[in-house]
Amino acid sequence: MKFLLTCLFIFLISEAEAVPSLISDANEDGFPDQWYELTDGRVTTLKVDRDYDGRIDCLVKYSKMGKVTYEEYDYNYDGMMDDYYFYDDGRLIREEIDTNFDEKVDVWVYLFEGIYIEKIEQDSDFDGQIDLVQEYGP
Ligand SMILES: [Ca+2]
Ligand SMILES: [Ca+2]
Ligand SMILES: [Ca+2]
Structure with a gap:
């Protein structure tokens, strides 16, 4: 069950931006730490809070072909x-x-x-x- 919960993504539709996004809580502290933005069912942007302080410190953008086009990090x-x-x-x-x-x-x-x-x-x-x-x- 724990494994299931860890892997489970909560599907949310962001009304403000009208961009569908997947949000996950990898460390299960109740706060999201990974955000996936989707276009036509494909992930276009991934944002990660790697140290779980509530601030995004990794951002990755993907092309339509699923290739990385851009990354930024807060090291x-x-x-x-x-x-x-x-x-x-x-x-x-x-x-x-x-x-x-x-x-x-x-x-x-x-x-x-x-x-x-x-x-x-x-x-x-x-x-x-x-x-x-x-x-x-x-
Ligand atoms: Ca952070
Ligand atoms: Ca920095
Ligand atoms: Ca400098």
Whole structure:
């Protein structure tokens, strides 16, 4: 029974946005911690509260084909997203990181073929200007 309850999703229709969503309570504390937004029966967005503090710290968007198109994470769980992933046709093409958690991205990592680093740009003194560029040939 416990297993059943854990896996059971409560189906809710959000009236405000008219976007059907599935909500789940993975740790069974009575508060939702996973939200699935659906379009035509497919999950288009997943939001997760991984540390169960009531704030979303993971957001994933999916294409019609079910491929990840975008992700963002709040790695230090301060309520602000600080790590962003951009995908093209299911392949990671760019990662943007706010390494000092001041809500401004300061590292940009460009990739090719989803896994190889092509270039890293960095704002090492956090003044908003890129001051370090490392390029890696294919
Ligand atoms: Ca959280
Ligand atoms: Ca954060
Ligand atoms: Ca920053």
